[in-house]
Amino acid sequence: MPMSSQQRADTEAIDDPGRGPSSGLDRNDRAPSQAPQQASYDQYRVLSMSAVVAIVLGVVSLPALILPSFLFVAGFGVVFGWLSMRRLTKSRDEFTGHRLALAGCLLSVITLVIGGVRATVVYATEVPEGYERIGFYQLQPDPDHPNLPVSPMSLEMDGKKVFIKGYIYPADKRMGLQHFVLIPDLGTCCFGGNPKLTDMVEVTLKPPHTVDYSLRLQRLGGTLKVDKQLKAVNGMEGVYYQLEADYVR
Known part of the structure; x- marks a missing residue:
């Protein structure tokens, strides 16, 4: 005897319980148990x-915007941040912090670019016309001339207009300085001891120029004088180099 449509539906429901009246409820009951799986993971x-570390390097590199000596921190931050992002991309199942590393890397990149451009512009424009740039490394004695206490190059510059950068060696007087010793870095100031004889330049500022003692880099221009005999200054053993400065920045 042929089955009615209702009988066929009942038979299919028995053969396939997943299609029965309660199947929709069962599926709804199971779905919520899978939803929080990712969150719990x-x-x-x-x-x-x-x-x-990447974001810390990005923050620490910020002084490079005005201090070129910090540019290496920004460069290191770029490399470290990029390596950190690569590692996190491969280990997303184990670690979080990809956005943090990206932020640190971008901060270092921005600092490196802006600070680098600024330092380049300053370097290219800081020497006034008529002066020749020299560095303390050019004032060091030549091993090939052991009997010469100063560098041969400095003798060639004797009496010429030069531009040199350095830091004021601390002395008793701190304000309105017209006479002081210039040194190449802050290491001697911060850690004690006297600088090398060829790491000192005795500076005399021509009126009306004066400077106050600070840890700021000084840019000076003037006439270089070289003496092969030591000249005592500020209680130290002596200096070989003197600068009569008429340019201060």
Whole structure:
């Protein structure tokens, strides 16, 4: 005897329970148990320390915007941040912090670019017309001339207009200085001891120029004088180099 449509539906429901009246309810009951699976998995991932270091380097590199000596920090931050992002991309199932590493890397990149451009412009324009740039490294004695206490190059520059950068060696007087010793870095000031004889330039500022003692880099221009005999200054053993400065920046 042929089955009615209702009988066929009942038979199909018995053969395939998943299509029965309660199947929709069963599926709804099962779905919520799978939804929080990813969220519960995320709580086992840890923040990558490399991402933290990357953002710290990005922040620490900010002084490079005005201090070229910090540019190496920005450069290191770029490389470290990029390596951190690569590692985190491969280990997303284990670590978080990809956005943090990206932020640190971008901060270092921006600082490196802006600071680098600024330093380049300053270097290219800081020497006034009529002066020749020299550095303390050019004032060091030549091993090939052991009997000469000063560099041969400095003797060639004796009496010429030069431009040199350095830091004021601390003395008793701190304000309105017209006479002081210029040194190449702050290491001697900060850690004690006397600088090398060829790492000192006795500076005399021509009126009305004066400077106040600070840790700021000084840019000076003037006439270089070289003496092969030591000249005592500020209680130190002596200096070989003197600068009569008429340009201060």
